[in-house]
Amino acid sequence: MELRVLGCSGGVGGDRRTTSLALDQDILIDAGSGVGNLSLDEMTQIRHIFITHSHLDHIAFLPLMLDSIFDSITTPIIVYGQAETLAALKQHIFNNVIWPDFSVLPSAGNPVFRYQEMAMGDEIKIDGRRISMLPVKHSVPAVGYYVECDAGAFAFSGDTSVNDTLWNALNERQRLDFIVVEIAFEDKDEPLGKLAKHYTPKVLARDIEKLKHRPKVYITHTKPGVESVIAAECQRHMSGYDLNFLSGGETIAL
Helix, strand or coil, X not given: CEEEEEXXXXXXECCECECEEEECCCEEECCCHHHHHCCHHHHHCCXXXXXXXCCHHHHCXXXXXXXXXXXXXXXXXXXXXXXXHHHHHHHHHCCCCCCCCCCCCCCCCCCCEEEEECCCCCEEEECCEEEEEEEXXXXXXXXXXXXXXXXXXXXXXXXXXXCCHHHHHHHCCXXXXXXXXXXXCCHHHHHHHHXXXXXXXXXXXXXXXXXXXXXXXXXXXXXXXXXXXXXXXXXXXXXXXXXXXXXXXXXXXX
């Protein structure tokens, strides 16, 4: 199992791309502007897309990708998410106003993609990989994902803030080799982090102590222009952890 970081920034500018992770050749977790780093051939190999929540930086390139490959695929792509997230996609994106409704095009019987609702406790099995939702706290309904195979397991927080739910859910799992977890703001912006429900380095350092596992930690979703500040603050607050700071293009293997 191999995770490729297509996009991991909290914004755009230069070579920054927003959140999208490719799991092997056929699965995406989120579909931000990082999807644009895939070739057309690579896009046509995607069969499953797991969405954490409805914010634009995590879904912006989903409609563009589907439009780019609709005539090159023969079976629908499956888009997974919790009920509230899929409802937002239906109402606000694939509504024939913002974008064509590719869930019924070119035909209802064989559309470009299908929705598949997931709930906590559901496990999707795809060729030896097992994917389940993790409960998180954000400003809109949101989830993280836990992914495991025989070789190991990792978690992706999606967007979240102070909570017990994510860490308790991970503590119930037997294995956690690495976690990709968000930090959006530097410490001085903690009030904004509380309002927007994002982590800062100091706040994550307190929360991650709830985790019984000791995985590698990959930091994602930092706001443009403050990446080095956030990295330094993480090193200061979490010196006992194996910290890694994503910039895009990395491949993490299990």
